Amino acid sequence: MDRAIGDGDHVVNLQRGLEALKQLEVELISLEWSAAFMKIGMTLMSTMGGASGSLFGTLFVSMAKASKDTDLNLANFATIFSQGVESVKQRGKSDIGEKTMLDTLIPVANSLNTDAENNLKLSQALENAKQHAVTGMESTKDLLATKGRASFLGERAIGHIDAGARTSQLMICAIADSLLKA
Numbered sequence: 001m002d003r004a005i006g007d008g009d010h011v012v013n014l015q016r017g018l019e020a021l022k023q024l025e026v027e028l029i030s031l032e033w034s035a036a037f038m039k040i041g042m043t044l045m046s047t048m049g050g051a052s053g054s055l056f057g058t059l060f061v062s063m064a065k066a067s068k069d070t071d072l073n074l075a076n077f078a079t080i081f082s083q084g085v086e087s088v089k090q091r092g093k094s095d096i097g098e099k100t101m102l103d104t105l106i107p108v109a110n111s112l113n114t115d116a117e118n119n120l121k122l123s124q125a126l127e128n129a130k131q132h133a134v135t136g137m138e139s140t141k142d143l144l145a146t147k148g149r150a151s152f153l154g155e156r157a158i159g160h161i162d163a164g165a166r167t168s169q170l171m172i173c174a175i176a177d178s179l180l181k182a
């Protein structure tokens with residue numbers, strides 16, 4: 001996924017992390033949300049490698065800290081996820097519009113917050129989150145990269161979707177679909 005505008009390891013990095021999480025499935029199911037997020041974050045950090053390993057790891061570690069002793073309803077999850085995304089921004093010293101995973105994550109956080117404030121049903125909020133993940137991911141195609149390896153390419157990065165934005169969108173849509181089916 002990052003072959004054209006990176007070093008071609010993003011999917012391999014992510015698969016390594018997801019494989020490690022799969023091994024922990026039984027343990028993760030037995031944990032409270034906060035402890036599960038912490039375990040996920042620490043596991044991603046220690047297994048994935050790459051810029052994305054530390055950033056996805058940071059997302060979950062920060063969500064773990066924000067979700068201590070909290071019920072996971074839509075409003076709380078919107079706050080917890082936003083806290084995680086905020087930490088990714090700080091860790092990556094980056095923001096929306098720089099052709100990274102944040103172009104998916106930030107619109108999704110905003111969408112969840114708006115829908116929680118408007119008391120939307122969870123199913124509608126999940127549909128909206130999916131939509132924002134897709135438009136956010138697609139927005140990276142026409143952007144210049146100012147962070148990460150793609151930034152070395154200047155204008156040559158234009159026309160390619162960012163790898164981390166794409167995998168973030170795929171994961172968010174998969175989680176939303178699984179919740180919508182539940």
Ligand code: ADP
Binds near residue numbers: 013049050051053094
């Ligand atoms: P590496 O760049 O070290 O090879 P990966 O290929 O696994 O790591 O991940 C690359 C992805 O990480 C990019 O597509 C981008 O979405 C994300 N990324 C890289 N640097 C940053 C940053 N500073 N802020 C946010 N996201 C970043």
Ligand code: MG
Binds near residue numbers: 002006007008050149
């Ligand atoms: Mg890479």
